[in-house]
Amino acid sequence: MASRGVSLKAKGKSSKGSKGLEDRSLSESVKEWSTWAMKKAKVITHYGFIPFVIIIGMNSEPKPQLSQLLSPV
Structure with missing residues (x-):
């Protein structure tokens, strides 16, 4: 049987500090918002x-x- 390696990566918060975490969450929010807006624009364009x-x-x-x-x- 093949043994599975143990992952040593930290889960959860990044070790870069709070600024890296804020940048990441801001970029994720912008990405989620832009995706939502593009989906709505597609529907509006399609039916309008x-x-x-x-x-x-x-x-x-x-x-x-x-x-x-x-x-x-």
Whole structure:
């Protein structure tokens, strides 16, 4: 049987001091926040693009009817 090596790495707090810990937690918070924001932006873009195009089309000159905007011809 293969023996498993014992890990000597410290778990939990880093040995760099409190500044390293604060930087790490700040960077992790920024990463989590940016990931959350990008997910929300993706959903908003996904569901808002076609209505946005229709609204822009309805406000252009000459003013088309909704059926003219939605028809492929």
